[in-house]
Amino acid sequence: METIFIGERLLPGQIGNVFVILSFVFSVGATVAYFMATQQQLDITSRWKKNARFFFLAHAASVIGIVATLFYMLYNHLFEYQYVWQHSNKAMNLKYIFSCFWEGQEGSFLLWSFWHVVLGLILMRSLKNWESPVMTVFSSVQIFLSSMLLGIYIGDFHLGSNPFTILLREHPDFANIPLFANPNYLETLDGRGLNPLLQNYWMTIHPPTLFLGFASTLVPFAFAIAGLWQKKYNQWQSIALPWAFFSIIVLGTGILMGGAWAYEALSFGGFWAWDPVENASLVPWIILVAAAHTMLINKARGTALLSTYILSIATFILILYSTFLTRSGILGETSVHAFTDLGMSGQLLIYLLFYVVLGIVLLLLNRKQLASGKEEDPVLSREFWMFIGALVLIISAFQITYTTSIPVINKIFSLKLAPPSKIVEHYNSWQIPLCILVLLLIGLGQFLKYKNSNAKETAKKLVIPAITSLLLTIAIAFGMQINKPFYALLLFSSLFAAIANADYIRSVLKGNIKKAGASIAHIGFSLIMLGALLSAGKKETISQNSANMSVSNLGEDFSDQKNILLQQHDTLQMGNYHVTYVGKKKEGVNIYFEIKYFTKKDTGYAYEFTLFPLVQTNDRMGNVAEPDTRHFLTKDIYTHITYADLDVIEDDSNSEYAKPKNNIIKMGDTLFTSNSIVLVDSLTADGDKIDTTQQIELAVTAHLRLIDKFSTIYYAKPKYIITNASVKSTDYTVDTLGLKFNFWKINPEKQEVEIYISEKKSNKRDFVVMEAAIFPYINVLWLGCVIMIIGTALAIVERLKKSSSYKI
Numbered sequence: 001m002e003t004i005f006i007g008e009r010l011l012p013g014q015i016g017n018v019f020v021i022l023s024f025v026f027s028v029g030a031t032v033a034y035f036m037a038t039q040q041q042l043d044i045t046s047r048w049k050k051n052a053r054f055f056f057l058a059h060a061a062s063v064i065g066i067v068a069t070l071f072y073m074l075y076n077h078l079f080e081y082q083y084v085w086q087h088s089n090k091a092m093n094l095k096y097i098f099s100c101f102w103e104g105q106e107g108s109f110l111l112w113s114f115w116h117v118v119l120g121l122i123l124m125r126s127l128k129n130w131e132s133p134v135m136t137v138f139s140s141v142q143i144f145l146s147s148m149l150l151g152i153y154i155g156d157f158h159l160g161s162n163p164f165t166i167l168l169r170e171h172p173d174f175a176n177i178p179l180f181a182n183p184n185y186l187e188t189l190d191g192r193g194l195n196p197l198l199q200n201y202w203m204t205i206h207p208p209t210l211f212l213g214f215a216s217t218l219v220p221f222a223f224a225i226a227g228l229w230q231k232k233y234n235q236w237q238s239i240a241l242p243w244a245f246f247s248i249i250v251l252g253t254g255i256l257m258g259g260a261w262a263y264e265a266l267s268f269g270g271f272w273a274w275d276p277v278e279n280a281s282l283v284p285w286i287i288l289v290a291a292a293h294t295m296l297i298n299k300a301r302g303t304a305l306l307s308t309y310i311l312s313i314a315t316f317i318l319i320l321y322s323t324f325l326t327r328s329g330i331l332g333e334t335s336v337h338a339f340t341d342l343g344m345s346g347q348l349l350i351y352l353l354f355y356v357v358l359g360i361v362l363l364l365l366n367r368k369q370l371a372s373g374k375e376e377d378p379v380l381s382r383e384f385w386m387f388i389g390a391l392v393l394i395i396s397a398f399q400i401t402y403t404t405s406i407p408v409i410n411k412i413f414s415l416k417l418a419p420p421s422k423i424v425e426h427y428n429s430w431q432i433p434l435c436i437l438v439l440l441l442i443g444l445g446q447f448l449k450y451k452n453s454n455a456k457e458t459a460k461k462l463v464i465p466a467i468t469s470l471l472l473t474i475a476i477a478f479g480m481q482i483n484k485p486f487y488a489l490l491l492f493s494s495l496f497a498a499i500a501n502a503d504y505i506r507s508v509l510k511g512n513i514k515k516a517g518a519s520i521a522h523i524g525f526s527l528i529m530l531g532a533l534l535s536a537g538k539k540e541t542i543s544q545n546s547a548n549m550s551v552s553n554l555g556e557d558f559s560d561q562k563n564i565l566l567q568q569h570d571t572l573q574m575g576n577y578h579v580t581y582v583g584k585k586k587e588g589v590n591i592y593f594e595i596k597y598f599t600k601k602d603t604g605y606a607y608e609f610t611l612f613p614l615v616q617t618n619d620r621m622g623n624v625a626e627p628d629t630r631h632f633l634t635k636d637i638y639t640h641i642t643y644a645d646l647d648v649i650e651d652d653s654n655s656e657y658a659k660p661k662n663n664i665i666k667m668g669d670t671l672f673t674s675n676s677i678v679l680v681d682s683l684t685a686d687g688d689k690i691d692t693t694q695q696i697e698l699a700v701t702a703h704l705r706l707i708d709k710f711s712t713i714y715y716a717k718p719k720y721i722i723t724n725a726s727v728k729s730t731d732y733t734v735d736t737l738g739l740k741f742n743f744w745k746i747n748p749e750k751q752e753v754e755i756y757i758s759e760k761k762s763n764k765r766d767f768v769v770m771e772a773a774i775f776p777y778i779n780v781l782w783l784g785c786v787i788m789i790i791g792t793a794l795a796i797v798e799r800l801k802k803s804s805s806y807k808i
Contacts, residue, residue, distance in 0.1 A: 005169070006184040008080045016069035016164035019062045024146040026059035030139035037132040049132060053124060056139060060117040066149070067114055070107065070163060074100050079189045082171045083163035089191035091589070098204045100194050105327055106149060106163045111208060113145040115215035123219070130239065133226035141218060144351045159347065196616045196624040202261035206254060210281065213251025214319050217284060219243040220291060221316035224309050228362040233305060233369055237295050242799040244292040249792040251285050256785045265626055270536055274427040276331045279404045280322030286397040288315045290390035297383040300450045304387060306370040313359040320352040330407050380455055382448040389441040396434045400427070432486050435529060439493035442522045443500035461507065465500035480538055480776070487537055494530035498523045517795030524788025531781025542575030543772040551769050554643060554670055558769065563642055567674070568766040571598070571605070578605060581768055590614045591646055593768055595639060613641045613770070636775040643672065643769035657740055660756035673757060674765045676737055679705045683753065698722040702743045702755060706734060718743035718755065738762065
């Protein structure tokens with residue numbers, strides 16, 4: 001007899017599934033109709049174009065319907081659907097519904113498709129004669145993205161994953177669990193919840209911005225394909241150039257938001273870690289910047305045509321490649337941000353290869369027309385050095401791509417190449433020299449003219465910026481003790497690029513800000529590099545442990561050079577400050593630790609500020625430490641908890657000892673009490689000492705070594721005894737430390753034992769282990785982000801003005 005489940009709401013899923021199917025069907029219709037429209041005279045009233053617009057509008061409505069349905073399901077906690085159960089729960093703050101939406105692969109593909117729809121609707125109304133070929137490409141991409149949500153099987157081939165058709169009780173991982181034997185299972189069911197790392201306000205704005213950046217790279221790509229297809233090799237670039245800058249600003253902002261999120265919410269102590277997923281977003285942006293600059297060269301001189309096509313096509317291809325990297329599961333062992341494989345890696349590969357082949361075929365078919373027949377650019381021309389800059393960017397992108405792709409290379413060629421052990425140092429050793437070259441070219445390039453420049457005039461204009469930069473470099477390097485050669489060169493080149501572009505605005509543009517978009521963007525980028533050098537390169541860890549008790553026994557991840565142990569109400573020196581751990585409080589799933597900072601005066605301690613680093617507790621996915629940062633004009637003081645007792649203290653005032661804490665441990669584990677470190681040396685079976693008269697069947701001793709803060713060693717030997725088929729365990733007390741041990745359980749299958757530890761109230765003091773660092777002048781980096789965005793926006797406005805007068 002079929003079970004009738006109570007309370008299941010299947011209608012929203014059915015509606016969402018209908019929208020998914022319609023989205024796919026209408027994207028196919030729009031592609032075919034727009035393709036047919038390119039075969040006629042490009043008349044805006046043509047039948048095929050009207051049909052194409054209808055299909056694309058219907059596709060857009062279907063995508064919006066999918067988005068609305070999925071939001072409805074998440075908002076109303078429809079946990080009967082596996083996607084909703086996997087990414088949300090009832091305890092989660094409603095503001096994170098957006099994060100739940102795009103945490104999963106299906107939601108992120110849907111977000112990407114949604115932004116394509118928005119951009120497609122804008123293009124459809126503004127392209128005029130370019131509409132049919134460009135929208136053919138747009139609509140074809142939507143076929144692939146729509147197919148990612150179909151969730152159907154063609155033989156053994158899995159086409160997409162549909163969030164509306166996969167019920168939790170039908171999912172292979174849950175189908176046979178006892179919960180679903182209850183027809184009313186929804187009454188007690190709660191969701192798995194959102195990854196605690198994503199429960200941050202940045203994650204409500206970073207992904208949509210990043211995916212808009214991804215989506216916007218389709219515009220230059222579509223124009224490049226349309227130009228090759230329609231044999232209009234130069235006409236499209238003036239229209240595509242503002243879109244290229246738009247993509248640069250949005251994708252760059254999305255990447256920077258990711259850095260800000262990492263800095264504020266993650267505990268690795270920085271804004272960039274060269275994680276493979278970070279790299280997968282950065283590489284297309286670098287190539288896009290190169291493409292935009294070759295577009296400028298082509299527009300000014302008619303050269304670099306082939307380079308412009310290759311780079312515009314490569315940008316979108318690299319977006320698809322980054323999608324494959326992050327969603328195929330191939331980066332699962334090298335990145336904490338990568339998705340697991342949902343069985344769609346083959347589909348992603350087809351998606352990637354289709355557009356790779358399309359781009360290569362069109363380039364080969366038009367290779368003769370793309371070959372430059374013009375003479376080479378003079379060395380002292382702006383276009384020559386812009387092209388050199390683009391080449392440097394390509395080399396930078398290639399190095400990042402190669403190292404990031406080591407798992408792919410291993411997979412394809414059955415190799416065992418190992419990723420660099422010191423990943424940050426590896427990337428920096430390549431990228432810092434390349435960045436120096438780019439910055440020098442940014443400073444030089446603005447003063448050069450197209451076609452040719454006078455060497456003496458150019459040198460004369462560069463004298464003041466160069467001398468000023470050199471003097472500032474010497475002063476800053478001396479003051480901040482920057483003595484590494486490449487760091488000093490990066491400092492000079494960053495200052496030179498910023499000062500030279502500022503001087504260009506003053507001396508050449510006469511302060512005309514409207515026309516200074518490129519220079520302002522260059523100044524912003526220079527400040528980002530300067531801020532990164534000063535903050536990350538001169539980061540100062542101030543949390544060296546000054547207590548007698550070492551933290552290194554906690555494990556290899558703990559070092560006395562980076563961590564400080566603070567007992568409650570003790571005051572210890574940390575850098576130029578003195579810090580006190582006041583206590584902790586729990587609010588919802590967060591446990592906040594109150595750390596007060598003081599400076600020492602002649603009359604005592606002067607209070608400065610308080611930080612509240614927290615630990616977000618999550619039983620299912622593990623606890624996550626989130627830092628807290630004090631912002632000053634010239635520095636940030638950054639702190640996060642690396643170890644703490646998260647138990648809530650209960651009232652046990654009638655006992656000499658506090659309530660015992662259970663510890664599940666394995667051989668070689670290390671435990672922490674308030675006044676000592678406990679090491680599990682060994683377990684021994686006391687077979688030769690078994691007392692047969694008391695019918696002792698098993699006796700096991702846990703050999704524990706205790707080290708107090710004065711490095712004095714004590715020993716405890718609690719026993720686990722089975723007698724008369726029952727467990728008998730007695731307390732083993734170390735009076736000097738006020739500790740009591742009770743060995744009460746053995747789990748042979750997991751090779752674990754469980755030991756209760758109780759502490760005397762008289763000596764129990766809470767403590768934390770904390771890491772703290774100073775990031776000097778990090779506000780220079782954030783200021784650079786804002787300035788670069790403003791400058792790029794001004795450049796877009798200026799390009800739009802110029803392209804509006806262009807006759808298509």
